[in-house]
Amino acid sequence: MSAALLSDSGAREAERFEALYRACAADLFAYVASLLRDRSAAEDVTALAFERAYRRRGLFEARRGSERAWLFAIARNAALDELRRRQRSSRLVGEIADDEPGFEADDELAERRLVVRRALATLEAREREVVLLKFVGRLSNSELARILKCSETAAGTRLHRAIVRLREACDVPQ
Amino acid sequence: MSRSELSPAASAELAALDAILAGEAVAEEHLELAALVDSVRAQAPAMGAASAQRIEARLAAARKPRRGRIALARPRLALAGGTAFALVVALAAVLGSGALGGGAGNAPQPLAPRSIPAGAGPALHSLARKPAAAFGAASGVTAATGSTAVGTPVAPTGGKATRPLPNTNPAGRLVARNASLTLATTPGQMQTVADEVVASTVRLGGIVESSSVDVHGMASYASFDLSVPSGKLPALIGALSSLAAVRALDQGTSDITNSYDAAAATLAEEKAQHAALVRSLAAATTLAEQQAIEAKLRALDTKIAASSHRVGLLVSRGHNALVALAIVPAQAAAGAGAGGPVNRALNDALAVLDVVLAIALVALAILLPTGLVVVGLWWSAVSLRQRSRERALAATR
DSSP: OOTTTTTOOSHHHHHHHHHHHHHHHHHHHHHHHHHHOOHHHHHHHHHHHHHHHHHTGGGOOGGGOOHHHHHHHHHHHHHHHHHHHHHHTTOOOOOOOOSSTTOOOOHHHHHHHHHHHHHHHHSOHHHHHHHHHHHTTOOOHHHHHHHHTSOHHHHHHHHHHHHHHHHHHHTOOO | OOOTTSOHHHHHHHHHHHHHHTTOOOOGGGHHHHHHHHHHHHHSOOOHHHHHHHHHHHHHHHTSOOTTOOOSOHHHHHHHHHHHHHHHHHHHHHHHHTHHHHOSTTSOOOOOOOOOOSSOOHHHHHHHHHHHHHHHHHHSOOOOOTTOOOOOOOOTTOOOOOOOOOOOOOTTOOEEEEEEEEEEEOHHHHHHHHHHHHHHHHHTTOEEEEEEEEOOGGGOEEEEEEEEEGGGHHHHHHHHHTTSEEEEEEEEEEEOHHHHHHHHHHHHHHHHHHHHHHHHHHHOOSHHHHHHHHHHHHHHHHHHHHHHHHHHHHHHHHHEEEEEEEEEEOGGGOOTTSSOHHHHHHHHHHHHHHHHHHHHHHHHHHHHHHHHHHHHHHHHHHHHHHHHHHHHHHTOO
């Protein structure tokens, strides 16, 4: 994806924004929904993140990272704001349901998904988040560091520790 | 990528993870990690067609251009607005302070008299004491200096202090007022300014007691001794100050009531003696007696004339103020009205630069602390909000 995707103005801007949407929307929704465990709220936050990105496209600086990382940072803030609101209203959210149940034909894969989901649920929130940002968001460690506001080394250490914990939770031998 | 704090195995695993996410092939030892990545990605909720439709509908609505919306990005708009506001405030402050009127370099500025603090001012001191001392020496009576006050030099740029002298002539007191003024102008303007001095003095009901104008290039010099009704002194100083740049201004007052009372008492006593001698003369029976009385009367007449003159002088000093004016040459005093068009343009340009600099300084004085406060508040708000977000994340299970 071009780093200058959002920087141009004019008629091609909309087309480029469409490309960004197509490239990131699914992963962004997956990340947000995993954080919030609420499909409706995830839709809102995903739409809000794209809206904000569109409004603030003039502020994007390519030298500070990719547009994908910038978008995930916006989405993260929006998702955490939603979590804050939810905590203020003491709203409880259960497990998120799949949009298309029965899609998974392979029982072994379905079982594996369930194990990983439960393992993720046992992680601390910060560990779970770094795994989601890396695995779902497919961000580099430097982009992770910028979003998590820590050094790149710290981000790598935090990520590796989370992976180790996830393996343990999944009971996968290292 | 720096992973100096990670073990080699951990670094290798993170490198493999990047390769997996990029869709590249990895070594067999990392296939388990690839499966874990797949599982994590697979367990994440999929967006689905319905969700995608709803999100896209919202986005389409949000991306419609809104009428009347300012195209500038908000931070830039805020910055531009803040700067404009600060400049307006600065301009208002500069205009309010009168800096625009006082920045014309050496251009003549009207300078109204101001009250003079007590202190040493040799020029005025001598001016204030000279008549009284001369009177005292001639008559043998010491002049009362009462509330004599002397002044200090006033900066040429003077400003617009228009506060009149305090009323130094309360009921029953006779007060003499004096002023010493030094103006600076170009030699070419010296005669014109001198003519204006005379005209201004006459216009205010005063007289030029003495004058001397000598125009010889930079050695030019003019001096005046002016007398005006005491009540017109502020107006005269204001008028003179508007003729050229003011280099110095001293003012003072002297209570001469005691001197006047003493002179008047002496005069009354002498007149009483005169009346008594006249009566004696009328009663004189011999020629010798008449001649002796007439001799006394002649001597007494001389004394009475002198005393009357003395009283008249004191009354005049109480009713009229004295102004000692000096006009000196000044090369740099070529202000508006003097010199050629290039000089005038240069002075105008300097004056404009002066004002611009004043505005910039005031704007900076407003912008800098305001900006620091705003940045501090903004930073605090962002930090608090981010901390609150992190707490919200940490609180989730």
